[in-house]
Amino acid sequence: MLTQLHENLWICPVPYRVFGFPIGRQLVVVRLPTGGLWLQSPIPWTPKLRSELAHLGEVRHVVAPNGYHDECLKEFQAEYPSASFHAAPGLAAKRRDLRFATAPLTDTPYPDWQGTLDQHLVRGMPKFNEVIFLHRASRSLIITDIAMNFGHDSLWIVKLVMSLNGGVGRFGPTGFARKLMADRSAVRASIDTILTWDFDRIIVGHGDNIATNGPRILREAFAFLS
Numbered sequence: 001m002l003t004q005l006h007e008n009l010w011i012c013p014v015p016y017r018v019f020g021f022p023i024g025r026q027l028v029v030v031r032l033p034t035g036g037l038w039l040q041s042p043i044p045w046t047p048k049l050r051s052e053l054a055h056l057g058e059v060r061h062v063v064a065p066n067g068y069h070d071e072c073l074k075e076f077q078a079e080y081p082s083a084s085f086h087a088a089p090g091l092a093a094k095r096r097d098l099r100f101a102t103a104p105l106t107d108t109p110y111p112d113w114q115g116t117l118d119q120h121l122v123r124g125m126p127k128f129n130e131v132i133f134l135h136r137a138s139r140s141l142i143i144t145d146i147a148m149n150f151g152h153d154s155l156w157i158v159k160l161v162m163s164l165n166g167g168v169g170r171f172g173p174t175g176f177a178r179k180l181m182a183d184r185s186a187v188r189a190s191i192d193t194i195l196t197w198d199f200d201r202i203i204v205g206h207g208d209n210i211a212t213n214g215p216r217i218l219r220e221a222f223a224f225l226s
Contacts, residue, residue: 002029002052006138010056011203014043023206028142029056030117030135036060038113040133041144041205042072045079059083061112063105065144066130067091069205073098086110088129089121105131120193122146124186128177134197141199141214147173147221149207171202171210172221181225188225195219 002010008031015024027049028040037056040063043049053059059080064070064087077085077098087095089104101110107120118134125146133142149171173181181187195215202210202218210217 001046001049002056005140005201005203006135008032009135009138009140011209012043012049026203026205026209028203029053030113031057032060032113032116034060034112036112038117039063039076040065040142041069042076044072045075050079061086061110063131063133064088064091064100065105065133065142065205066128066146067094068128069144070095070098084110088131090126090129118197120190122187122190124183124188124190125177125180126182127180132194134194134199136198138201139199140201140203141194141197141218142203144205146177147171147204147218149202149204149210170221171204171207171217184225188222191218191222191225 001012003012004010010029012027012029013024025043026041027043030038032038035057037053037059038061039059042062060083062076062080062083062085064073066088067090070091073085085098085100086105087100092100092104105119105121109117109119116136118136120132122128122130122132128145130144130146132146135142195218199214200212202214
């Protein structure tokens, strides 16, 4: 199930439906210097996934990167009771049935992944509160819903819905994401902060990853905020 992108970085894209819409979903796995695993955006759990993760190391941290990516957390908490779960601001209050680390994610990395992953909480979108990560060693930016990338070779239903939502044939924020930008100048400042990072690849939560030229593509996608 897992595809290796770097010595200590894997992804696992799977089919996934949201409100019946086949948008797909992608798990990101980082092996930390301690040997433990950091997981972002859990996908539906399966015994095969557990086997492949166990081959890489012990699952120690599971991250819910925004206020919407919480669907599969309960399964992972049942399977990995000793792991620490981390939530974007506001999610813990919404999901009181789940257990999270005491503090929500901020711009400051958790000690276990400091030096391996950088992170930034995107301002100006309080209903989203998405935290974006940078895996330094592979120069990979890890985003979730702030932008998607569905090509013209996507399923016809995906192309239809995403064309109505302003998100087919290009990388960028969907119409839904734009509507959640309560303070566009704050979002712009966050994008500018992220553009100071050293990255090339962009790993998305939904759609096709960007293999190279990430800074240029990200800059162009959010040029409308200038």
